[in-house]
Amino acid sequence: xxxxxxxxxxxxxxxLTILIISTIIFFVIRVIPGxxxxxxxxxxxxxxxxxxxxxxxxxxxxxxxQYVRWLSDIVRFDFGESMISGASVNKxxxxxxxxxxxxxxxxxxxxxxxxxxxxVLSAVHRWSFWDYFGMVYSQMxxxxxxxxxxxxxxxxxxxKIPLFPLFGSDSLKHLILPAxxxxxxxxxxxLRLTRAAMVEELSREYIITARAKGLTDRMIRYKxxxxxxxxxxxxxxxxxxxxxxGGAIIVEQVFSLxxxxxxxxxxxxxxxxxxxxxxxxxxxxVFSLVNFAVDILYSVLNPKIRIS
Amino acid sequence: xxxxxxxxxxxxQGEKEANALRGIxxxxxxxxxxxxxxxxxxxxxxxxxxIMGLLPTPPxxxxxxxxxxxxxxxxxxxxxxxxQIRGKEIAMVFQEPARYLNPTLKVGDQITxxxxxxLGMSNIEAVDRALEILELVGLDGGxxxxxxxxHELSGGMKQRIMIAIAISCNPAFLIADExxxxxxxxxxxxxxxxxxxxxxxxxMGILFxxxxxxxxxxxxxxxxxxxxxxxxxxxxxxxLFTNPKHPYTRLLLESxxxxxxxxxxxxxxxxxxxxxxxxxxxxxxxxxxxxxEDICKTDLPETKEVGSDNSGTSHTAACHFIGKQWKN
Numbered sequence: 001x002x003x004x005x006x007x008x009x010x011x012x013x014x015x016l017t018i019l020i021i022s023t024i025i026f027f028v029i030r031v032i033p034g035x036x037x038x039x040x041x042x043x044x045x046x047x048x049x050x051x052x053x054x055x056x057x058x059x060x061x062x063x064x065x066q067y068v069r070w071l072s073d074i075v076r077f078d079f080g081e082s083m084i085s086g087a088s089v090n091k092x093x094x095x096x097x098x099x100x101x102x103x104x105x106x107x108x109x110x111x112x113x114x115x116x117x118x119x120v121l122s123a124v125h126r127w128s129f130w131d132y133f134g135m136v137y138s139q140m141x142x143x144x145x146x147x148x149x150x151x152x153x154x155x156x157x158x159x160k161i162p163l164f165p166l167f168g169s170d171s172l173k174h175l176i177l178p179a180x181x182x183x184x185x186x187x188x189x190x191l192r193l194t195r196a197a198m199v200e201e202l203s204r205e206y207i208i209t210a211r212a213k214g215l216t217d218r219m220i221r222y223k224x225x226x227x228x229x230x231x232x233x234x235x236x237x238x239x240x241x242x243x244x245x246g247g248a249i250i251v252e253q254v255f256s257l258x259x260x261x262x263x264x265x266x267x268x269x270x271x272x273x274x275x276x277x278x279x280x281x282x283x284x285x286v287f288s289l290v291n292f293a294v295d296i297l298y299s300v301l302n303p304k305i306r307i308s
Numbered sequence: 309x310x311x312x313x314x315x316x317x318x319x320x321q322g323e324k325e326a327n328a329l330r331g332i333x334x335x336x337x338x339x340x341x342x343x344x345x346x347x348x349x350x351x352x353x354x355x356x357x358x359i360m361g362l363l364p365t366p367p368x369x370x371x372x373x374x375x376x377x378x379x380x381x382x383x384x385x386x387x388x389x390x391x392q393i394r395g396k397e398i399a400m401v402f403q404e405p406a407r408y409l410n411p412t413l414k415v416g417d418q419i420t421x422x423x424x425x426x427l428g429m430s431n432i433e434a435v436d437r438a439l440e441i442l443e444l445v446g447l448d449g450g451x452x453x454x455x456x457x458x459h460e461l462s463g464g465m466k467q468r469i470m471i472a473i474a475i476s477c478n479p480a481f482l483i484a485d486e487x488x489x490x491x492x493x494x495x496x497x498x499x500x501x502x503x504x505x506x507x508x509x510x511x512m513g514i515l516f517x518x519x520x521x522x523x524x525x526x527x528x529x530x531x532x533x534x535x536x537x538x539x540x541x542x543x544x545x546x547x548l549f550t551n552p553k554h555p556y557t558r559l560l561l562e563s564x565x566x567x568x569x570x571x572x573x574x575x576x577x578x579x580x581x582x583x584x585x586x587x588x589x590x591x592x593x594x595x596x597x598x599x600x601e602d603i604c605k606t607d608l609p610e611t612k613e614v615g616s617d618n619s620g621t622s623h624t625a626a627c628h629f630i631g632k633q634w635k636n
Contacts (some may be wrong), residue, residue, distance in 0.1 A: 028419050066473050205407040213422050214394035223421070231338060267352065303457040 006299055014292045021284040025277060026070050030063060036273050040083060052155075056083075057273060059096035079278030084270050089278035092263060099169055100259040103251075104244035105278020106172075106179030109242065116233060119194025123202065123229075124221055134191055150181035167256045167278040178255040182248050190283045193236045197229040204228070231302045238294030242287040310359070310398070310481050310513060311337040315373035317537075320366060326584035328354045331535040332373075334482055336513045341504070343516040343524040343545075345560070346534035349581045352517045355534075356483045361390040377481075392622055396426040398627070399474035403486040405466035406425065407456040414526055415469050415472060416454030419476055426477045444509070445472045446502055464495040468502065475506060481513045482506075500527050513626070521564050523551055533557050536582055536592035543615070543623035553614045553625040555597050555634075591628065598634040 037053040045053075052061040058069060058080075073079060079089035122134035157177060158166045168174050201207070202225050210220045240307075249261035262280070267275035317329040329351050336342045344352050359375055361382060375382040382393060402408040410418060419441060420434035429437065438460060439450050445468045449451055458466055467487065472607045474482055484503065488496040507514055518524050524531060525545065532542040533556060541554040552558045562575040579596040582588055588595050594604035607628070614630050615623035 070597070187575040205402065205404070206410040208362065209360050209400075209402065209408045209470075209473070210410070212394055212400040214426060215421065216391065216395055216425075219421070224410050224413070228410070231412070304411060305458050 007296055010292055010295050014288050017284055017288050018281075019071075021288075022071065022074050022281055023067075025284075026067055029273070029277060030066075035059070036271070037264060040273075054193065074281060079281065080274040082272050082275045084185045084267075084272045084275075089275050090273065093278060093282050094137045094259065094261045096258060096263045099130075099175075099257060100245060100252075100261070102172075102249070103175055103179055103182060103239060103248065103257070103259060106175055106182035107186060107244050107248075108237065108241045110179055110183035111190045112237065114183075115187040115190035116194050119191045119233075120198050120221075120229075121197030122191075126199070131193055132193075134195060135249050138188040141185050144184065145250075145252050146185060146248075147250045150178065150251055153181055154255070158283070169257050175257075177294050178248075178251050178257060181254070182244060182251045186244065189235055189240060190233065194229065194233050197232040198225060201225040201228045225262045227301070231298060234297050234301060235294060238290055238297075239285050242290035245286045245290065246283040309338070309376075310515075311374075311376040312355070312359065312375040313373050315355070315358065315375070316356060316362065316371040317373075318369045318571045322375050324585060327375075327539055327587055328368075329358070330586045330587070332534070332537070332539055333531050334539060338480060338513045339507060339511050340516045340529045341507060341516050341527050342532065343518060343528040343530050343532045344534055345518060345521060345524050346632050347519055351537040351584075351586070352519075352534060353485060354537075356400065356485050356515065359398060359483060360394055361385075361387075362394075381409070392426075395422050395474075395479070397479055398481045398483065399477070399479040401467075401470050401474045401482065401484045401487045404490045405463065405470040406458065406490075408470060409466060412455065413457075413459070415456055415458060418469070419454070419473050422473065422476050433497070438472075439478050441472045444506065445469075446451055446477070446498075454560065457481065463491055464498065466510055467491060467495070467499055467556055471499075471502065472508070475510060475512070478510060478513065481515065483515045483517070485517045485570045486519070487516075489518070489520065490499045496523065497526075503527070521560060533560070536587050537584065538592065538626065540593065541623075541625040544621050547621055547623050548617070551553070551623075553623065554627050555599055555629075556593050557625075559596075559598075589627070599629050599632045601629070603628055 024241060034111040035050075035054075036057060037050050037059060040053050040057075041050045051060065058066060061069075061133045077090065081088050082092060085092070111279075117128065118134045118137070122128075124133040125131060154177060157163050164177050165174050202221070204225075207220060207225060215224075236274075248259065248261065249265050251257075252259040253265070264276065264279040266272075267279060312334050314331040315329050317328040318585045319328055332351070332519075334342065334344070344355060346352050354363070355367075358368075359372070359382070363370070370383060373383065373478060377393065377397060377534060380388065384391070409415070416435065416438060419427075419438040420431070423429045423434040423437050435454065436453055442448075443449060443455055445466050449463060453461070453465075453469075458469070458526065461469065467490075470487075482503075487503070488499050500523065503514060503516075506512060510619055516524070516527055528545040530543070531545055531548045533548075533554065534540070535556050541548065541552065541557045548557065549561065552561055556577075559575070559577045565574055577596055581604060582592060582595065588605070590606045591597070591600070591604045591609050594600040597604065608625045609628045611624050611626040613622065614625045615621060
């Protein structure tokens with residue numbers, strides 16, 4: 001009951017967040033100097049042409065009307081058509097989204113599978129081989145740019161040792177290398193945080209109680225400390241996941257993957273305003289949904305949060 | 309009987325060595341409350357941590373001493389065997405239940421996990437036993453309490469849960485490290501009464517660690533006063549409060565606020581407990597002692613029998629000038 005109430009409250013907050021973000025996007029785009037219609041039409045366009053483009057973009061009516069239209073479009077999840085291809089923005093985004101989603105899921109799985117156990121191991125056996133290994137890994141993970149890692153992965157595992165395909169996105173196998181390139185740095189962040197959280201939890205007073213109870217080290221670490229450490233880990237992992245869902249522009253570029261990142265990148269190149277707007281709102285919605293899911297998971301892990 | 313013999317513990321960090329306990333001896337009988345009294349930094353917590361086998365080594369180092377339970381020296385046991393003692397034979401209650409309970413585990417789990425581990429109970433048996441224990445510590449609400457998280461309970465209830473955890477395996481001895489300090493006065497009294505009644509029902513020996521002499525007066529059978537890692541005086545509660553011998557004990561007793569002393573200036577002991585790193589030579593208390601003479605700066609006073617009554621109650625103190633008077 002308490003949990004249900006919490007979920008409802010968080011959901012209302014999610015709706016409010018999306019509303020605020022949409023409003024900000026709307027005004028930011030209007031504040032940017034220059035009439036988009038002029039940009040689209042080019043220098044030689046006639047006044048009639050420009051007016052026609054304004055009608056198409058919906059910028060011919062007063063800002064208030066535009067804002068109401070914008071909100072009603074979002075509620076209906078309708079962002080109009082791409083100015084370049086004429087296809088609906090929805091369709092373009094939803095076509096690309098499965099690839100980005102798969103990539104993000106693979107990337108975050110890599111992060112979880114590698115980083116969380118390594119982080120816990122580092123914290124439990126401080127200054128051991130695993131701890132140093134973890135430190136070296138996280139330093140490298142944060143220092144190595146993903147485009148470089150992507151290129152090296154391609155060179156080694158697709159060209160020299162052809163274990164994986166060089167390009168394409170037809171099967172899961174195509175996504176392994178990009179997922180590694182994408183997840184490598186994320187895993188480094190999760191690793192650092194897991195170690196820090198675990199070290200902190202192991203120094204708390206309730207651990208002394210657990211030891212005074214005569215519990216085994218295994219119980220103390222994994223039943224008592226890890227449970228508390230996971231609260232912070234889940235949060236950071238969720239944020240990393242949301243971040244990856246927005247599309248990984250650089251990795252998609254290196255591996256020539258038709259994901260959201262590339263879609264939005266080209267939309268920006270081509271000043272495809274409806275697609276840019278739709279894209280930003282879409283990312284905001286996805287990010288908010290991930291945060292919503294994290295909040296719920298968080299409250300399951302941390303009973304204290306539900307009442308606050 | 310739990311016996312601590314001549315326990316000497318240092319903390320070593322690089323070149324620095326801090327002598328935390330300098331030959332502590334005390335014994336704890338079943339169905340007895342033995343209080344260990346002293347100011348912060350005098351070595352009370354180190355003593356309890358060491359009895360529980362929870363002293364981190366390093367930085368801690370046990371230089372000498374024995375902790376004898378059932379004819380075996382706990383200090384010589386392997387970690388695995390020490391775990392069989394912890395919680396099962398000797399349990400512990402801490403000062404701040406809010407910090408010493410796991411915030412993300414239901415209190416039921418925090419009680420039953422010990423029963424399952426130490427007594428080999430099944431889950432269902434453990435829950436039944438946990439419900440009995442809750443009644444024993446005066447918490448009604450049974451299953452609802454077991455299903456609560458610590459933050460859902462009040463401070464007094466949390467301390468009762470802490471005690472429930474400690475007594476769950478019927479330990480012979482309980483170490484209570486300032487268990488009432490974080491509670492308000494009414495709750496203090498309730499918790500003290502609870503501990504006394506549990507001592508009787510469970511035939512349990514309690515080592516009660518405190519700096520609060522009023523609480524010590526209410527609960528103890530026996531009192532040892534600790535100063536800078538040494539026990540300076542040890543005797544029955546009655547004898548200590550009516551006939552204190554060591555100047556430190558006398559000053560401590562004078563510094564208890566009391567309604568009879570209304571209008572008078574509250575007594576304090578000048579100075580503070582020396583750092584374990586820089587314990588003065590001779591009697592460590594000489595820097596604050598009103599009757600100290602030259603010998604106190606050089607010679608460590610022996611612990612000797614100083615009892616004056618003929619009841620046969622042991623009364624030991626470590627001072628060169630037992631009974632010497634001073635002007636206030």
